[in-house]
Amino acid sequence: MASARKPALKSSKSGNREETQALILSAAEQVFAEFGYKGATTGRIAELAGVPKANLHYYFKTKENLYHQVLEDIVNTWFAAAAEFDSIEDPEEAISHYVRLKLRLSRERPLGSKVFANEIIHGAPNLIGYLRTTLKDWTDAKARVIEQWIAQGRIRPVDPHHLLVMIWATTQTYADFGVQVAAVLGKDDLEDADFETAAETLTRIILRGLLAGAD
Amino acid sequence: MASARKPALKSSKSGNREETQALILSAAEQVFAEFGYKGATTGRIAELAGVPKANLHYYFKTKENLYHQVLEDIVNTWFAAAAEFDSIEDPEEAISHYVRLKLRLSRERPLGSKVFANEIIHGAPNLIGYLRTTLKDWTDAKARVIEQWIAQGRIRPVDPHHLLVMIWATTQTYADFGVQVAAVLGKDDLEDADFETAAETLTRIILRGLLAGAD
DNA sequence: TACCAACTTGACCAATCGGTCAAGCGATGG
DNA sequence: CCATCGCTTGACCGATTGGTCAAGTTGGTA
Secondary structure: OOOOOOOOOOOOOOOOHHHHHHHHHHHHHHHHHHHHHHHOOHHHHHHHHOOOHHHHHHHOOOHHHHHHHHHHHHHHHHHHHHHHHOOOOOHHHHHHHHHHHHHHHHHHOHHHHHHHHHHHHOOOOOOHHHHHHHHHHHHHHHHHHHHHHHHOOOOOOOOHHHHHHHHHHHHHHHHHOHHHHHHHOOOOOOOHHHHHHHHHHHHHHHHHHHHOOOO | OOOOOOOOOOOOOOOOHHHHHHHHHHHHHHHHHHHHHHHOOHHHHHHHHOOOHHHHHHHOOOHHHHHHHHHHHHHHHHHHHHHHHOOOOOHHHHHHHHHHHHHHHHHHOHHHHHHHHHHHHOOOOOOHHHHHHHHHHHHHHHHHHHHHHHHOOOOOOOOHHHHHHHHHHHHHHHHHOHHHHHHHOOOOOOOHHHHHHHHHHHHHHHHHHHHOOOO
16 A cells, blocks of 8 residues: 555545535635625536536535535634633733734635625625624623723723624725725735734724723 | 607607606516515516506516616716715714615615615625725725725724725615614614614714814 | 507516435445 | 444436526607
8 A cells, every 4th residue: 555544534635525615615604705606606616616507406415505504604703713812910011912903804704704704795695693693792791891990980981782793894895895995005905014004003993092081 | 740759759649658667667666675575576576567467578677687787876866965975074974974874875765775785795696896986986985985094084094995884884784774674673664763773872972982182 | 640759467487496316335244 | 254333426317596587567759
């Protein structure tokens, strides 16, 4: 034998099962982001993934099924990232960190953000339950922390939920509406420097708006 | 004669030409907003407008054509609204007005906002020219005004373009992501009071962030 | 009355798409 | 060597959809 392969359970000829699935999922994210759910075709996804369409349907029973997986992946990524930040206790540091974290996700995973945005814009038919339970709970918990900061006089009084919405909106816009932002900046694409300027501008305005003086 | 009608050019049996076209455009905006370009079907649009599909194609040659009209209507509305604001000269008043204006548009015309958002998310294939010319020019002009404010020490130094992006993002999110916002607020739909709270929160944070003290 | 232009509409078609299927392939184990 | 199992794939199908068409209908006009 030339070498001992390491088949997880069974081996196969080209790549292993998980590799192919990941390839399809990645292609699906890209195509769903670019064309929307209905506009995406399993044929195009398969082509981008480099597999025949029938093979795609071997790993994912239906297009809807595949879409659900893509959505779930994205939501999990975001949620895992959000957890990392939950512990910070100083308002300035916490908000600054969160803004930069979300901005980095917009930079690194814009396609996922677009798929998510698409889903929400169309009424979130597949995520409404998640929004009303998991996301709402997380938001409420975060809002309570913000209210504590307000009660302690550490930040000015603002509506905590709307503050969180504001942070989501301003950071995700650099992924979802990246084309528009780039256009008004006179560029073809957003670069690292633009994200750095965005982070500076956002944190400055929001933090100063929250911290400056007493009420 | 019972009454003298006023046929624009020629009369017809049910409604006049412009009325029917407006009906179709309104239905199209709704269906495009809900299902995206590809997901929208001319059949559904026609049904919602109360005309046979063939009649829809009599007034609008192709689906793409109809979509262009919907987009143009929205862009024109926004641009007309933006012009109304251009003259205000005091930073605080100007920004407060602009935020409330855009928030009102999100409240009153969320479907148009969603169609626009959809188009941008998918790479703005039909609007990239508009973004790079008309919108960029308007943005640059506005940015110059903001830079004057900064030079005059009337607001703190921030990147003017990113400030404008911030205002767009925060206000349009209440239209495009209304379902998500409502969900984390624990409601089924956003109400007038929510838009008022949003306006308060946004203007407070942004204005205080811009105005507070010297640098 | 006769005619015409604008408008309406049901029936229809070609193209696309999601999904199926059966035949085939490669490797493992007996 | 053969049987089996997981995987691959080209060909195919029914359903949907954008768009067409030809036969109407309506109302104004000469």
